[in-house]
Amino acid sequence: MTDLDECGRRQLARTSPHARRHTFDTQPVAADVPFDIVHRITGHASLQTxxxxxxxxxxxxxxxxxxxxxxxxGSGQK
Structure with a gap:
């Protein structure tokens, strides 16, 4: 990962596999990839997952x- 600085590499090393998987699975959803495609690329056995x-x-x-x-x-201001 040559595009990461030292801080980014340390943070990535501390990231759990579950968090990495969640990010990988969420990114296509955020990019409006059709649901059936997201289901196929994530490899989930169930659509519920x-x-x-x-x-x-x-x-x-x-x-x-x-x-x-x-x-x-302005409702977020105190």
Whole structure:
């Protein structure tokens, strides 16, 4: 991983295999790859397992939109 600086390499070394897998599985969802394709590339035996990543991405998108909306309306300021 030559494009990572020393700090990035240390962080990657501390990242669990589960976290790496979650990131790998979530990225296609975030990129709007069709659900059936995400299911196939992740190798999940069950569609229910793949649904976890779709749900996680939807939750992340809602949080980002809520934060943006709060900034626009000033409701996020104290």
């Amino acid at each position: 793949t649904t976890i990543y779709v749900t996680a991405e939807q939750r992340r998108m809602r949080a980002v939109v809520a934060k943006y909306h709060a900034r626009l309306t």
